[in-house]
Amino acid sequence: GVVACDLAGDEKAYPTAAFADVFATAKKYGMPYTIHAGECGSAQNIIDSVEAGAGRIGHGIAMRGHSDLIKELAEKGIGIEMCPISNLQTKAVAGPEEYPIREFLNGGLKVTVNTDNRTVSDTTMTKELEFIQNTYGIQDDEIYLLMKNAADVAFAEDYVKDKLYRRMREVYGA
Numbered sequence: 001g002v003v004a005c006d007l008a009g010d011e012k013a014y015p016t017a018a019f020a021d022v023f024a025t026a027k028k029y030g031m032p033y034t035i036h037a038g039e040c041g042s043a044q045n046i047i048d049s050v051e052a053g054a055g056r057i058g059h060g061i062a063m064r065g066h067s068d069l070i071k072e073l074a075e076k077g078i079g080i081e082m083c084p085i086s087n088l089q090t091k092a093v094a095g096p097e098e099y100p101i102r103e104f105l106n107g108g109l110k111v112t113v114n115t116d117n118r119t120v121s122d123t124t125m126t127k128e129l130e131f132i133q134n135t136y137g138i139q140d141d142e143i144y145l146l147m148k149n150a151a152d153v154a155f156a157e158d159y160v161k162d163k164l165y166r167r168m169r170e171v172y173g174a
Contacts, residue, residue, distance in 0.1 A: 004155040008036040016048040023052040032155045038062035039092045056081055056153055061092045064100040074108035079153030083116030084131055085123045096135050112150040144172040
């Protein structure tokens with residue numbers, strides 16, 4: 001069955017606010033959702049997504065440098081689905097040095113690493129994780145945190161999350 005919904009696409013041409021009725025309906029039925037926001041540079045789209053009740057934000061790049069917004073999303077435990085390779089390819093940031101993964105992790109956000117569009121970006125989760133380790137000095141304990149964050153914000157039943165946590169403890173010894 002359907003467990004969640006997701007708004008993705010050209011957020012500049014079709015901002016979150018235009019879909020308020022969709023999210024009101026999803027909320028009415030208790031369905032969680034992700035909204036892709038902040039990839040095109042608009043922090044307002046992220047704010048609108050939070051106000052619409054998004055459990056996860058796809059990309060969120062436009063939060064860079066907005067410490068109050070980072071703090072708010074961290075306090076609310078909203079997941080941030082970062083897609084490093086895709087975000088660089090789409091020019092969501094001018095270059096690797098502007099990618100905010102370290103800022104977001106240091107700000108306490110529930111950052112996850114994702115592929116976004118595996119075939120278009122010619123990527124895999126392994127490539128994404130190797131990229132952030134090599135480019136941003138992400139350490140093994142931070143990889144564990146990223147995986148734990150992914151389980152924390154998964155739109156899954158608690159028993160599924162518990163299985164994920166057990167498996168991660170086995171793999172990472174944490």
